[in-house]
Amino acid sequence: MQTKKTTIISGVPRTSVMVAALRTLNTNSFIKEQLEKDEKLDAHLLPYYENIYKKENFVSKTKLSVYDPYACFFSSTEDSKTIILNSLDKIAESCPKVFETQMFKDHLIDSGLPADLTVDGMINIIKDSSPLKAWSLVSFDSFNNHMALRTKFIDDYVLSNIDKYQQFVILGAGLDTRALRMPFSNSTTVWEIDFPETFEYKETILKEAVKIIPPISQARNIHISGNLAGNNEWISKLEESGFNKNKPTLWILEGLLMYISNEDIEILMNQISSISPTNSTMLIQTMSEEYNETSKVQTMFTSPLKDEFKSSTINPEQYLIKCGFTKEIKTFNEPDLEKLYLSPQSTEVGCSALTGFTIGYK
Ligand SMILES: C[S@@+](CC[C@H](N)C(=O)[O-])C[C@H]1O[C@@H](n2cnc3c(N)ncnc32)[C@H](O)[C@@H]1O
Structure with a gap:
């Protein structure tokens, strides 16, 4: 292909x-x-x-x-x-x-x-x-379950807030396709930020894919190439492409922060906050410190990626509080999502110790 x-x-x-x-x-x-x-x-x-x-x-x-x-x-x-x-x-x-x-x-x-x-x-x-x-x-089933829970939770969150924002920014967007597959209106812009090599791959492939699967989104979709760790070039590129720092924005950081050091996370969070007015929202996914390197499934998963992982936390709320997204902060760990989507008695185990999702408002 x-x-x-x-x-x-x-x-x-x-x-x-x-x-x-x-x-x-x-x-x-x-x-x-x-x-x-x-x-x-x-x-x-x-x-x-x-x-x-x-x-x-x-x-x-x-x-x-x-x-x-x-x-x-x-x-x-x-x-x-x-x-x-x-x-x-x-x-x-x-x-x-x-x-x-x-x-x-x-x-x-x-x-x-x-x-x-x-x-x-x-x-x-x-x-x-x-x-x-x-x-x-x-x-492994546990990876699949983890990804299903994660995708469903963020999809549902975006869907239930789709009319509240005209600006959505997906940091470390990778091959996320919400900008195409979610019912955004034509007054919405979805920015995606990642490294240039990610977008080179994504754009080459999507050019053909959209001919087969027409997007349902009517949003403008803008790709910004840049490094989100310890660098502020992405902010100027965002603003030059029409981002309005006076409009509330929904920021999504899915599967990103574990690849950024704690020091650079703090810088990134403050950068986001500096261009976020009241009523902006941030949704972050973090990796828990409790994740057990010796667990066999984790080893399968983390061993190929261990050079990439740079941070983990047991207190993701602090990331948001420190940069001023202090309202109604709530964290959902994977067992919470299993209960929400599978059943209250669920015994399914994803990489449950691995990640949590925290949402906070400014
Ligand atoms: C595990 S993927 C997740 C992609 C997407 N958010 C998702 O959940 O489908 C992590 C993505 O973050 C990007 N990333 C990691 N560190 C980054 C950085 N410092 N600057 C920009 N992008 C980064 C990677 O290139 C990759 O595309």
Whole structure:
């Protein structure tokens, strides 16, 4: 699907592809669920069904449905498969014992693979698989659940506030496609900020994807390339592109802050606050300090990314309080979201110790 080589496969931008891959599997689960409920799909789901799902319908086992019809375009590339292979190399190097654990063996059996598969065997299978099949083989249920909860929570928050703001800014936007798939009106602008290599990949792929899946959003969508850590160039670019610092804004920082040091987070938060009037809102996702490096699932997840993680916190509210987003602050940890979306008695466990979502108003 992709014709041009980009640098999405290295550094922190590659994490956006990992996220998109999990969203693809969850989106396919959503379509599968719709098909089981009703033989006939809603008309707006047909382009996805005809062009994507009918060709490759790898699903996740999450009980929560989310729908991001663009995610598959980002995760069906050879670049995305290279990201898996590089991650497996890293896991083999830094925690080879993971492949010998019962948890991993259970995952292999669950995926229809031999339980005694070695890391080299896995690498060979991935090499011979389509990118999407490869992602389905390396995605643990807990990652899929985490991504479903996270996507659903932020989607719902945006949807219920969509008419309250004309300015939405998504920092570390990666391959987030809310600017296309949410029903924003034409009086809205959605800015996305990330590194140039992320946008190079995103724009190349979306140019073709929107021909297959027409966006429902009518918002203006502006990409700002820049570094959000210890740098203020992005603010001038934002203002030069029409951002009005006197208009309330909804700021979304999903899957970003763990890649920024605490010192740079403080600078970033103050930068955001300096261009946010009263009634602006900030939604941040943070990684908990409680996350357990020795936990096997975390090791699978964190080992390829450990060079990228720069911060964690047990007190995300402080980030908001310190920069003046002090009203009605509320944090939702993953178990809260599981209760909200799955069931009050839910025993599902995502990477629950891993992340929380905090919302505060100015
Ligand atoms: C895990 S991805 C999350 C993407 C998106 N927010 C989502 O949840 O789908 C993290 C993204 O943050 C971006 N990022 C990390 N550090 C950054 C920085 N200092 N400046 C700009 N973008 C950054 C990465 O390039 C990547 O696209």
